[in-house]
Amino acid sequence: MVLNGIAGTGKTFIALYLARQRRLSKNSFKQKVVMGRSVVPTREMEIIPGSEKERQVINHEMVHSTDMRIGKLAYGDNFVKYNGVTYPRVTIDGKDMIIVEGIAKEAGSGDFPWEKEANNGNNHGSI
Numbered sequence: 001m002v003l004n005g006i007a008g009t010g011k012t013f014i015a016l017y018l019a020r021q022r023r024l025s026k027n028s029f030k031q032k033v034v035m036g037r038s039v040v041p042t043r044e045m046e047i048i049p050g051s052e053k054e055r056q057v058i059n060h061e062m063v064h065s066t067d068m069r070i071g072k073l074a075y076g077d078n079f080v081k082y083n084g085v086t087y088p089r090v091t092i093d094g095k096d097m098i099i100v101e102g103i104a105k106e107a108g109s110g111d112f113p114w115e116k117e118a119n120n121g122n123n124h125g126s127i
Helices: 011-024 041-045 052-069 113-119
Strands: 073-075 079-082 085-092 095-100 103-106
Touching (some): 011 052, 052 073, 079 113
Antiparallel strands (some): 085 095, 095 103
């Protein structure tokens, strides 16, 4: 995927969001997401445009990205590993489910430990 546009239009967010969604898909053959960026001084400005909700979404995904980079969070076709605990992924009635404490929850739920941390206590559910 190649995206081009002016600064602050959400290119990085869109690319990472789509790559993460594709990677999480049970039908994905992708093993990892690789992102390359040019060295541009303006990227250090820490300006995140958009509404409060849009900034929450970006911050949420940045937490996941950082957790994956440092090895705290990993996604596989049959598991999610978070903080050293492996959570099995299974398909039930055609839905991608993740088993947490013996309970199957649909992937994408905001009720997983890694989602709760990414939400940082904000009560805005699954992003």
